[in-house]
Amino acid sequence: MAVEAFGLERSTSAARRPGAFGTALETCTPKTAERWVWLAYDQLNTSFIDALPETTGTTGVVLIESTHKAKQQPYHQQKLAVLLSNQRHFALELQRSGIPVLYLLSARPYAHVLEELGARLGRIHAFQHAERSTRLEVVGLETTGVLVVHDHPGWLTSRKWFVDSVGEQPPFRMDAFYRTVRQHTGWLMEAGKPVGGKYSFDAENRFPWKGEPAAPSPPVFNLDEIDSEVAVMVQQRFKHHPGAVDMTSVPTSAEDIERAMRFAMEVLPWFGRYEDAMSEQSRGLFHSRLATLLNLHRVWPADLVKCALGSGAPLNSVEGYVRQLIWREYVHHIHDVTEGFTRLDIARASSTRGAGWSGGGQVDDGHPNFLQQSRRLPMAYWGQKSGLRCLDASVESVMEDGWTHHIPRLMVLSNLANLMDIDPRELTDWFHAAFIDAYDWVVEPNVLGMGTFALGSAMMTKPYVSGSAYINKMSDHCSSCAFHPKKNCPITSMYWAYLYRHRTAFAGNHRMAIAMKNVERRSDEQKATDEATYLHVVKTLEQGESLEPPTHGDLRRWTSSS
Ligand SMILES: Cc1cc2nc3c(=O)[nH]c(=O)nc-3n(C[C@H](O)[C@H](O)[C@H](O)COP(=O)(O)OP(=O)(O)OC[C@H]3O[C@@H](n4cnc5c(N)ncnc54)[C@H](O)[C@@H]3O)c2cc1C
Numbered sequence: 001m002a003v004e005a006f007g008l009e010r011s012t013s014a015a016r017r018p019g020a021f022g023t024a025l026e027t028c029t030p031k032t033a034e035r036w037v038w039l040a041y042d043q044l045n046t047s048f049i050d051a052l053p054e055t056t057g058t059t060g061v062v063l064i065e066s067t068h069k070a071k072q073q074p075y076h077q078q079k080l081a082v083l084l085s086n087q088r089h090f091a092l093e094l095q096r097s098g099i100p101v102l103y104l105l106s107a108r109p110y111a112h113v114l115e116e117l118g119a120r121l122g123r124i125h126a127f128q129h130a131e132r133s134t135r136l137e138v139v140g141l142e143t144t145g146v147l148v149v150h151d152h153p154g155w156l157t158s159r160k161w162f163v164d165s166v167g168e169q170p171p172f173r174m175d176a177f178y179r180t181v182r183q184h185t186g187w188l189m190e191a192g193k194p195v196g197g198k199y200s201f202d203a204e205n206r207f208p209w210k211g212e213p214a215a216p217s218p219p220v221f222n223l224d225e226i227d228s229e230v231a232v233m234v235q236q237r238f239k240h241h242p243g244a245v246d247m248t249s250v251p252t253s254a255e256d257i258e259r260a261m262r263f264a265m266e267v268l269p270w271f272g273r274y275e276d277a278m279s280e281q282s283r284g285l286f287h288s289r290l291a292t293l294l295n296l297h298r299v300w301p302a303d304l305v306k307c308a309l310g311s312g313a314p315l316n317s318v319e320g321y322v323r324q325l326i327w328r329e330y331v332h333h334i335h336d337v338t339e340g341f342t343r344l345d346i347a348r349a350s351s352t353r354g355a356g357w358s359g360g361g362q363v364d365d366g367h368p369n370f371l372q373q374s375r376r377l378p379m380a381y382w383g384q385k386s387g388l389r390c391l392d393a394s395v396e397s398v399m400e401d402g403w404t405h406h407i408p409r410l411m412v413l414s415n416l417a418n419l420m421d422i423d424p425r426e427l428t429d430w431f432h433a434a435f436i437d438a439y440d441w442v443v444e445p446n447v448l449g450m451g452t453f454a455l456g457s458a459m460m461t462k463p464y465v466s467g468s469a470y471i472n473k474m475s476d477h478c479s480s481c482a483f484h485p486k487k488n489c490p491i492t493s494m495y496w497a498y499l500y501r502h503r504t505a506f507a508g509n510h511r512m513a514i515a516m517k518n519v520e521r522r523s524d525e526q527k528a529t530d531e532a533t534y535l536h537v538v539k540t541l542e543q544g545e546s547l548e549p550p551t552h553g554d555l556r557r558w559t560s561s562s
Pocket residue numbers: 286287288289290291292294295321324325327328329331404405406407409410414431435437438439442443446447450451
């Protein structure tokens with residue numbers, strides 16, 4: 001039985017109770033293949049094998065399931081399930097196409113397993129890892145010759161394009177990189193000029209959705225015995241992790257992936273126009289929901305670009321979608337050139353890790369924190385009701401699906417954390433654990449650089465913060481909220497309080513000049529109400545309680561009685 005490869009892991013329960021997956025996997029020996037390549041958990045695609053140097057012999061694939069990795073964070077159960085089921089499906093797909101597979105289950109780090117395996121197999125090929133944590137874990141094996149590491153073939157863009165257009169030092173700006181990529185690839189270009197006369201149709205991506213066209217129903221996937229086995233395993237072994245498993249909502253098999261791709265192309269025509277809209281009638285609206293598959297490389301990014309370009313969808317949708325895929329590259333390069341921001345000269349602070357879920361709690365130093373925000377993440381982010389409908393609806397989506405689209409991530413979950421001065425590293429840990437598509441290279445730039453202002457202006461010119469007007473315009477949350485967006489919603493007051501509190505840090509930032517002038521114009525009484533509102537909200541949520549509107553009148557009454 002191959003799950004017990006070479007008896008390395010005789011004590012694993014899978015070895016004793018093979019189940020459907022263990023039974024389906026055939027036995028291999030070191031001689032079954034001439035050379036072996038280790039494909040990590042997020043390299044689940046045969047294009048990696050195609051990218052190896054040519055050989056006339058057989059190439060076998062090593063896949064490792066490490067519970068050590070799974071325990072590094074309180075990962076959402078759905079995230080563990082989608083990753084493990086995809087990896088197991090991939091193993092069986094490889095085997096069906098005649099590629100030998102060694103599938104190892106281990107409670108130890110990858111490096112330990114590979115070192116032992118190297119003694120049996122000789123040099124093992126591998127590809128540069130997207131996650132810095134994994135790169136660091138196995139870097140020693142490259143030095144000792146256990147691993148021969150090749151360039152990662154899955155990225156759409158080279159580091160050279162990034163460095164030539166953006167540089168290796170901040171400020172990092174997307175526009176120059178985006179133009180460079182469009183020019184190099186020829187995507188949406190005609191005779192050296194952007195199709196439609198401009199590179200970005202961003203202004204046509206910001207419409208609220210009022211029910212028309214009807215929202216699509218996201219695909220419901222068939223469960224097979226691999227899915228069911230993984231679901232039970234995660235529910236048993238990781239029952240103390242947040243969230244729940246629902247394998248019908250996530251693609252895992254090759255057939256599911258085709259279905260997920262079809263869905264993405266079906267909704268693409270409306271993606272552009274309603275990209276920023278949020279609705280409780282449809283959490284995903286016209287978003288593709290493909291980030292999980294892309295980040296695992298079950299969907300090959302270049303194939304997706306080709307589909308989008310050939311889809312025939314309106315230009316604002318196709319351009320918007322291709323731009324998002326280039327954003328993905330952009331954040332990867334930033335993380336890569338700064339070594340996960342360790343090379344940035346930026347204000348830092350120590351942080352409590354683990355996002356407040358049980359099991360975390362250790363403090364470590366040196367995390368980027370431009371505004372020196374240090375409040376702990378309230379339990380409202382783990383599902384305790386806050387009374388703020390926009391926050392509660394977004395958290396419900398995260399707890400149930402391990403996912404929201406971009407705007408709830410940015411303009412609700414990050415915005416409110418920002419306005420409450422939550423420690424940005426703690427917020428990042430929460431995003432990393434709770435979202436099914438989160439890996440260090442993508443979640444860290446998005447939360448530290450865009451969702452919060454922890455990197456200062458290294459990545460964004462100003463923080464993405466707003467009061468209730470934006471949420472009211474772009475969503476239907478306010479219509480079912482106990483608060484009124486124009487009369488007593490605390491978010492607008494918190495927005496003013498945030499600007500005033502951080503006025504020294506924002507002084508001299510030209511993009512903030514108008515907002516700072518406006519906050520200075522507020523009367524002393526308004527400023528006092530803003531500050532008291534902020535304190536009332538953070539105190540209430542820190543105590544795990546729910547906010548209620550003041551019984552009569554506006555927030556002045558609420559805050560004076562609190
Ligand atoms: C605070 C915050 C945290 C985020 N954390 C993650 C994360 O952990 N993992 C992740 O993949 N994305 C993250 N994003 C980016 C983006 O929100 C998600 O990629 C997207 O919502 C996933 O849903 P989708 O597949 O339907 O995307 P769509 O809206 O259909 O977009 C298409 C694709 O573009 C890519 N994309 C779009 N924007 C970004 C971006 N800013 N960075 C990287 N890729 C992008 C994704 O691969 C996505 O699948 C984050 C954004 C913010 C503001």
